[in-house]
Amino acid sequence: MKKIAILVAPILVLLSFITYSSNSVLDFNTSLNDSTEIAPKSFYGNEAKLIAQILDTYHYKKIKLNDSLSSVILTDYIETLDNNKSYFLKSDIEKFEKYRTKVDDYLEAGNVNFAYEIYNVFKERFDNRMTFVLDSLVGMDFDYTVDEYYNTDRSKGAWPTTEKELDELWRKMVKSQALSLKLNGKDNEGIKETIKKRYERFSKAAQQHRSEDVFEVFMNAVAEAFDPHTNYFSPRTSDRFKQNMSLSLEGIGARLQTETDFTKVVQILPGGPAEKSDLLHENDRITGVAQGEDGEMVDVIGWRIDDVVQLIKGPKGTTVRLEILPAETGVNGPTQVITLVRDKIKLEDMQAKAEIIPLKKNGKEYKIGVITLPSFYMDFEAYQQGDPNYTSTTRDVKRLVKELESKGIDGLMMDLRNNGGGSLAEAIDLTGLFIKNGPVVQVRTSTNKVEVGEDEDPEIIYNGPMAVMINRFSASASEIFAAAIQDYHRGVVIGEPTFGKGTVQSVIDLGRYLQVPEGEEVGQLKLTLQKFYRVTGSSTQHLGVSPDVNLPSAFDADEFGESASKSALPWDQINSTTFNVSQEVSPQLVLRLNDQYSRRLETSPELKALVEDTKELKLNLAKTQISLNEEKRRKEIEEAEKREAKRVSLSGTSIKKESEGNTDDVNIEDQYLKEGVIILTQMISEIG
Structure with a gap:
């Protein structure tokens, strides 16, 4: 394989000449006089200045930190603090306008005081809201016969103009939470006590926010103005990032993010308790966390993500209970309580796994080998130490394919669904197992230099019928592999359009270039330096x-993909490289497979149910308006429960379908995989 370098070395050399002292004095006056306000640490100005210089000089995008970008940063920072427009007043936003074209100037001068001034206004508004809830709303007896609604997503609405508007917004918010508790069986006193504890904890957690937290939020607004994959990690976040990279984090195996008032599951990590239990899924919303089998359920609606993660994490072998709103039933559906046993997510849990799925078609038995690939991994440390048994994606898949072939498989399915990427080198090497040789991916640097990652090994370990399964959450290295298999016409790609991440990042340790007071630490900057291109x-x-x-897909690109971010780098194209297309998959074959799939859409009860489930999920993901009328909410919950019961009943049944003399008989609960296996079998039949 031709290696592709991540070009960090030139940055390291040039930055070695840039040193900062923590003793420099800023020429800006600060208004942070209140002892309860949070102020920046002495070296944050210099750290911000260093980050701004790196972004300005080395980011792939080659845009300057100017007045235009300054405006973007200010907007993003305000939205991060108050993403649902529930705290700031319109008058606050108008006062912040004086900073709109000044952020670049402040950063260049090493001044971050204005970011803390904005935060402290937010903190004041937050404290006022907590006082209002605890003093005025906790003891309120709500009327659930009134026909009114609460919108959980106010991000696109207007900023409240008066305290009265905010009061009404929060009345509806708390009423919605109280009604949910009532529908889950709590009496009036229990509801009041739960709401009271929720906001007392919420308020207490917010009081623990420190200067480091504010700096991280602001610097992420700066970094992500360049692109969504350029991020600033505080020292604490850096430690968590290193834990994730080492695959030794103890917990439930899920990646979470904040969405409006909820903590949303955005990824289930392969090999973790969440995946193994099949109880927690992408887009589920977590509303409560409890420790052990009988610990008190702590409401986490409205909590910041770090605090929720701290509750969920814990030592291997301990139990955590989660109250969730499943994605299938949406915000209007019933909550569920699930129990998970925490475990350590190890490298071996992330490794490729193989199985054989038998399928009967037209009286003929087929064996389809399925390799599930959670990520593109490699044990770099063992490799560098010369360990001949080092673990890698390519080595594991090569072994698994040989094992499957020894059992007489008729076709091979590579399942890359939910594979978020990993090692670029492994993506190239893995592709090389299925093509004779040639280019796999092109990578362009910020200086417009194009390098080609090639498979230089002519060996092919498998030359039979092949398919690749992808979905919206297949990203980065997964997209490189799937694209190469498709461009070479080596196999059929089945599923949903992928995420669309075509950029390469590297992490820079800022501590190497900045002197700080003893006992203090600085963070890291993850910087986009290169961009991927297909061989075409x-x-x-x-x-x-x-x-x-x-x-069928419930996930639109503008909501669940690279296109969801306003700052994402644009699509573009470079020259094609020379490669030899194989003959395994012709355009005519793809047309016939799509024609057969279209006919199945009309005749297969299971496929029809999958389409309906997908439509339902899409609608539920889009719903943000919640009725505050008890009778309506009960009807919505009953309907959601009926739909879910019908879906579970159907998915657990193996259906034999008779159509045009063909019989497809395969018992797989994973409906998407089942459809993929059927399509691959049809491909095998087509090519003889």
């Missing part, structure tokens, strides 16, 4: 990989 010259950015056969 098309970028995977935004577009991702479009499958040859599209299965």
Whole structure:
């Protein structure tokens, strides 16, 4: 394989000449006189200045930190603090306008005081809201016969103009939470006590925010103005990032993020308790966390993500209970309580796994080998130490394919759904197992230099019928592999369009270039330096990989993909590189497979149910308006429970379908995988 370097060395050399002293004095007056306000640490100005210089000089995008970008940063910072427009007043936002074109100037001068001034206004508004809830709303007897609604997503609405508007917004918010508790069986006193404890904890957690937290939020607004994958990590976040990279984090195996008032599951990590239990899924919302089998359920609605994560994390072998709103039933559906046993997520849990799925078609038995690939991994430390048994994606898949072939498989399915990427080198090497040789991916640097990652090994370990399964959460290295298999016409790609991440990042330790007081630490900057391109010259950015056969999808690109971010780098194209297309998959074959799939859409009860489930999920994901009328909410919950019971009943049944003399008989609960296996079997039949 031709290696592709991540070009960090030039940055390290140049930055070695840039040193900062923590003793420099800023020429800006600060208004942070209140002892309860949070102020920046003495070296934060210098750290911000260093970050701004790195972004300005080395980011792939090659844009300058100017007045225009300053405006973007200010907007993003305000929205991060108050993403649902529930705290700031319109008058606050108008006062912040004086900073709109000044952020770049402040950063260049090493001044972050204004960011803390904005935060302290937010803190004052937050404290006022907590006082209002605890003094005025906790003891209120709500009327649940009134026909009114609460919108959980106010991000696109207007800022409240008066305290009275905010009071009404929070009345509806707390009423919605109280009604949810009532529908879950709590009496009036229990509801009041739960709401009271919720906001007391919420307020207490917010009082623990420190200067480091504010700096991280602001510097992320700066970094992410360049692109969504450029991020600032505080020292505490850096430690967590290193834990994740070492795959030794103890917990439930889920990646979370804040969405409006909720903590949303955005990724289930392969090999973790969440995946193994199949109780928690992407887009589920977590509303409560409890320790052990009988610990008190702590409401986490409105909590910041770090505090929720701290509750969920814990030692291996301990139990955590989560109260969730499943994605399938949405914010209007019933909550569920699930129990998970924490575990350590190890490298071996992330490794490729293989199984054989038997399928009967037209009286003929087929064996389909399925390799599930959670990520593109490699044990770099063992490799560098010369360990001949080091673990890698390519080595594992090569072994698994040989094992499957020894059992007489008729076709091979590579399942890359939910594979968020990993090692670029492994993506290239893995592709090389299925093509003779040639380019796999092109990478362009910020200086417009294009390098080609090639498979230089002519060996092919498997030359039979092949398919690749992808979904909206297949990203980065997954997209490189799927794109190469598709561009070489080596296999059929089945599923949903992928995420569309076509950029490469590297992490820079800022502590190497900044002197800080003893006992203090600085963070890290994850910086976008390069961009991926297919062998055809098309970028995977935004577009991702479009499958040859599209299965139903509930996830739109502008909500669940690279295109969801306003600052994402654009799609573009470079020259194609020379490569030899194989003959395994012709355009005519793809047309016939799509025609057969279209006919199945009309005749297969299971496939029809999958389409309906997908539509339902899409609608539920889009719903943000909640009725505050008890009778309406009960009806909505009953309908959601009926739909879910019907879905579970159907998915757990193996259906034999008779159509045009064909019989497909395969018992797989994973409906998407089942459809993929059927399509691959049809491909095998087509090519003889």
